Amino acid sequence: MEIFRHDLVVVGGGGAGLRAAIAAAESDPAARIALVSKVYPMRSHTVSAEGGAAAVARPDDSFEQHAYDTVKGSDFLADQDVVEYFVHEAPGELTRLEHWGCPWSRNEDGTVATRAFGGMATKRTWFAADKVGFHMLHTLFQHSLRFEGIVRYDEYFAVKLLVEEGRVQGVLALDVRTGELVVFAAPSTLLCTGGAGKAFPFTTNGNIKTGDGMALAYRAGVPLKDMEFVQYHPTGLPGTGILITEAARGEGGYLRNADGERFLVTRDYGVGTKAELGPRDMISRAIILEIEAGRGVQGEDGEYVLLDLTHLGEEKINTRLPFVRELALTYAGVDPVREPIPIRPVVHYMMGGIDVNIDGATDLPGLYAAGEAACVSLNGANRLGSNSLTECMVFGARSGLAALRFAREAGGVDEARLRARAEESREGVESRRGRKAGTVRISELRRRLNATMEKGCGVYRDEERMQETVATIAELRPLLSEIALEDDSRVFNTEVVAALELENLFDVAEAVAGAALARKESRGAHARRDYPNRDDQNYLHHSLVYHDPSRPRLATKPVALGRFQPEERKY
Amino acid sequence: MADGSKTKTFIVTRFDPDRHEAPTTETYEVPVRERWKVLDALNYIKDELDPTLSHRWSCRMAVCGSCGMNVNGEPKLTCKTSLAEYGDTVRVEPLANFPVVRDLVVELDGFMDKFRAVKPWIIKAKERAVEEGPHRQSPEELEVFRQFSMCINCMLCYAACPVVANEPEFLGPAAIALGHRYNEDSRDEGARERNRIFRGEGTIFSCSYANECSEVCPKHVDPAAAINQAKFRAVLDWAASFVTSGPREE
Numbered sequence: 001m002e003i004f005r006h007d008l009v010v011v012g013g014g015g016a017g018l019r020a021a022i023a024a025a026e027s028d029p030a031a032r033i034a035l036v037s038k039v040y041p042m043r044s045h046t047v048s049a050e051g052g053a054a055a056v057a058r059p060d061d062s063f064e065q066h067a068y069d070t071v072k073g074s075d076f077l078a079d080q081d082v083v084e085y086f087v088h089e090a091p092g093e094l095t096r097l098e099h100w101g102c103p104w105s106r107n108e109d110g111t112v113a114t115r116a117f118g119g120m121a122t123k124r125t126w127f128a129a130d131k132v133g134f135h136m137l138h139t140l141f142q143h144s145l146r147f148e149g150i151v152r153y154d155e156y157f158a159v160k161l162l163v164e165e166g167r168v169q170g171v172l173a174l175d176v177r178t179g180e181l182v183v184f185a186a187p188s189t190l191l192c193t194g195g196a197g198k199a200f201p202f203t204t205n206g207n208i209k210t211g212d213g214m215a216l217a218y219r220a221g222v223p224l225k226d227m228e229f230v231q232y233h234p235t236g237l238p239g240t241g242i243l244i245t246e247a248a249r250g251e252g253g254y255l256r257n258a259d260g261e262r263f264l265v266t267r268d269y270g271v272g273t274k275a276e277l278g279p280r281d282m283i284s285r286a287i288i289l290e291i292e293a294g295r296g297v298q299g300e301d302g303e304y305v306l307l308d309l310t311h312l313g314e315e316k317i318n319t320r321l322p323f324v325r326e327l328a329l330t331y332a333g334v335d336p337v338r339e340p341i342p343i344r345p346v347v348h349y350m351m352g353g354i355d356v357n358i359d360g361a362t363d364l365p366g367l368y369a370a371g372e373a374a375c376v377s378l379n380g381a382n383r384l385g386s387n388s389l390t391e392c393m394v395f396g397a398r399s400g401l402a403a404l405r406f407a408r409e410a411g412g413v414d415e416a417r418l419r420a421r422a423e424e425s426r427e428g429v430e431s432r433r434g435r436k437a438g439t440v441r442i443s444e445l446r447r448r449l450n451a452t453m454e455k456g457c458g459v460y461r462d463e464e465r466m467q468e469t470v471a472t473i474a475e476l477r478p479l480l481s482e483i484a485l486e487d488d489s490r491v492f493n494t495e496v497v498a499a500l501e502l503e504n505l506f507d508v509a510e511a512v513a514g515a516a517l518a519r520k521e522s523r524g525a526h527a528r529r530d531y532p533n534r535d536d537q538n539y540l541h542h543s544l545v546y547h548d549p550s551r552p553r554l555a556t557k558p559v560a561l562g563r564f565q566p567e568e569r570k571y
Numbered sequence: 572m573a574d575g576s577k578t579k580t581f582i583v584t585r586f587d588p589d590r591h592e593a594p595t596t597e598t599y600e601v602p603v604r605e606r607w608k609v610l611d612a613l614n615y616i617k618d619e620l621d622p623t624l625s626h627r628w629s630c631r632m633a634v635c636g637s638c639g640m641n642v643n644g645e646p647k648l649t650c651k652t653s654l655a656e657y658g659d660t661v662r663v664e665p666l667a668n669f670p671v672v673r674d675l676v677v678e679l680d681g682f683m684d685k686f687r688a689v690k691p692w693i694i695k696a697k698e699r700a701v702e703e704g705p706h707r708q709s710p711e712e713l714e715v716f717r718q719f720s721m722c723i724n725c726m727l728c729y730a731a732c733p734v735v736a737n738e739p740e741f742l743g744p745a746a747i748a749l750g751h752r753y754n755e756d757s758r759d760e761g762a763r764e765r766n767r768i769f770r771g772e773g774t775i776f777s778c779s780y781a782n783e784c785s786e787v788c789p790k791h792v793d794p795a796a797a798i799n800q801a802k803f804r805a806v807l808d809w810a811a812s813f814v815t816s817g818p819r820e821e
């Protein structure tokens with residue numbers, strides 16, 4: 001088995017992974033950094049982010065205000081030391097991107113323009129029209145090409161963390177192109193593998209967002225934190241789940257029900273005068289309640305409400321929201337200049353992830369994580385739109401540096417043992433290829449997992465349905481070894497990759513459902529019909545889920561409070 | 572059919588280098604729904620009919636650039652291309668002008684080298700410190716290169732380019748447009764360096780003005796315009812180098 005030796009292995013070439021690799025390479029040009037990604041970095045799902053990235057930029061804004069908005073948005077479950085660090089670093093990070101060529105949209109005087117976003121008190125979201133993730137990712141990727149120290153391994157799929165002597169010393173990966181297993185040996189590994197929206201049937205996430213890094217860490221004994229908090233974005237296109245960015249509302253769009261009524265204004269959904277610019281959790285709930293009250297529009301792909309941009313005018317839509325127009329036309333057959341866009345809440349983002357501290361370090365020495373795969377506790381129970389791209393920059397950079405520092409201190413790796421350990425796993429991976437004798441197809445099992453996640457872990461949840469989901473996941477899990485795999489080719493075998501991804505999704509789903517069931521309160525995105533109120537007495541804590549082959553083990557962890565004390569979350 | 576679907580026949584290229592000497596095809600009958608794209612049909616085949624088919628895809632919203640293929644002979648982004656545009660039979664092949672890895676998956680390493688060759692990053696004599704804040708760039712200055720920054724690297728332009736077909740080493744539309752994008756960015760000072768690259772063999776002057784690249788571009792980047800502008804600038808720059816300080820060629 002081939003061994004690639006590095007100082008640091010970064011798994012993931014999205015916003016977080018690229019930022020981390022650049023930070024590490026800049027700090028030490030001699031460092032040998034592997035950038036391992038299951039797709040070419042510029043295909044990473046960061047590319048799909050539309051709306052913007054938050055950082056204080058205007059004289060009427062302040063770090064304190066950004067911090068407060070974030071903490072309140074999190075329903076007081078964010079760690080406030082993390083939030084403070086984040087808001088202070090954010091402007092510098094977005095400025096770096098500017099220096100690297102990111103084509104931020106501009107004001108007339110040439111300064112960087114900012115727009116309004118949900119839950120943010122003022123205009124602090126930097127944007128490049130409505131293709132912000134695309135421009136950030138391409139800027140980072142192109143900039144990363146300058147560094148000789150960053151060695152790319154495109155289309156390598158990380159399968160397993162290799163733990164020796166109580167620390168991570170490498171990663172076992174599948175070279176998708178050849179079908180060969182390889183070892184990345186390094187004293188330090190940083191997982192930047194993104195979210196896990198594909199655990200659900202209706203999501204804004206691309207096909208590659210299967211929670212791989214979360215599952216790898218989980219299986220290596222690292223807990224997943226706050227997994228019950230799954231963000232539903234209010235405005236996805238029915239059927240496909242393609243996102244219509246919150247920037248559409250930031251630029252002045254309205255939400256209307258079937259009667260044409262702006263329900264966020266006419267009815268009390270807790271968003272106050274913020275109306276369409278309330279936080280995502282509240283607006284998603286409002287839409288569901290409107291639909292339940294019979295004020296939705298019946299469509300082919302279920303009921304929906306309307307996002308009305310017609311009053312913004314063609315010019316504004318073309319300059320500020322060109323991608324929204326293209327997406328609505330191409331995927332919904334609707335021109336937003338003339339008609340409202342059908343939308344409904346859609347699974348979008350995982351607030352939870354691999355439990356890490358402010359340096360991105362897990363409790364397992366040698367293992368770091370950043371970006372959506374990690375839970376550094378910036379977002380608590382509900383992320384504010386446009387904080388996530390910035391999070392990838394701020395904590396990508398910090399984790400990259402910390403992981404490289406650790407590599408310097410930890411010293412070498414035991415290659416002989418790594419090789420032996422990797423060989424032990426070979427059979428496990430390779431036996432999947434062409435394992436024809438099986439009773440269930442990947443697509444069938446994925447559908448069943450997706451269906452139960454939607455049912456039990458939707459916008460609104462209750463004990464009974466969550467119980468059922470937890471039970472169903474446990475029942476379905478043994479079928480993973482019953483999957484029939486017909487493709488026995490070594491070269492670019494996407495069926496084996498899909499099987500590995502589905503196994504990862506099961507781990508993530510189990511953690512989400514388990515944590516959701518245990519939290520008997522409503523907070524942020526976790527809204528329970530049977531416990532409609534927040535309960536700080538009993539639940540002002542993070543939840544941890546540990547992997548255990550019999551059944552996941554749950555634990556808690558205190559929240560780091562700071563200058564903002566929990567108060568009723570009203571807008 | 573009751574659910575509004577209609578059956579179409581897909582003739583799909585199959586190739587496994589371990590097994591086949593040359594590509595073959597396989598035919599599938601797919602019940603397609605009204606708003607389906609070509610990619611939806613491929614995913615249906617993969618999920619329901621034949622899990623051994625290999626193709627790349629991810630975002631399914633026309634921005635990650637993974638799913639470029641030749642559809643009825645033309646390079647298309649399959650997640651953006653409606654099946655309604657086609658008749659009862661649809662032929663799906665890997666992108667032309669690239670080596671095939673397997674089935675509909677093509678080899679991109681050559682492109683990645685070309686991409687890096689144009690130095691697609693901001694070049695400055697002196698790096699700007701973060702403390703100095705962002706550059707000022709007017710909306711007009713942004714507009715000069717904005718279009719050329721929209722490339723999603725989907726490779727459709729390479730599949731369409733008659734020069735790439737004959738001369739695989741040709742730098743190609745997307746890479747040139749990208750280099751030009753940085754040359755036109757008011758924050759960049761690297762045009763001289765890149766123009767030297769552009770004046771080399773197999774780059775801008777190999778372009779035959781076929782304009783195919785711009786016609787197939789799903790993001791309206793207009794690489795042909797970028798190449799034309801780049802030619803003009805590279806020549807001017809070369810001439811200017813005599814006027815200012817004598818020839819400073821390599």
Ligand SMILES: Cc1cc2nc3c(=O)[nH]c(=O)nc-3n(C[C@H](O)[C@H](O)[C@H](O)COP(=O)(O)OP(=O)(O)OC[C@H]3O[C@@H](n4cnc5c(N)ncnc54)[C@H](O)[C@@H]3O)c2cc1C
Binds near residue numbers: 038349385386
């Ligand atoms: C449609 C959409 C719009 C959004 N808009 C915004 C917005 O406007 N503002 C905002 O702040 N946030 C937005 N978000 C959220 C934000 O884009 C993401 O949270 C963020 O981009 C995640 O970046 P990441 O680097 O963590 O992961 P990703 O960009 O998802 O990258 C993950 C990387 O890991 C690699 N990888 C994964 N598994 C493996 C494996 N097993 N082996 C090897 N490599 C692997 C992948 O190849 C990829 O390179 C949006 C999200 C979506 C889906």
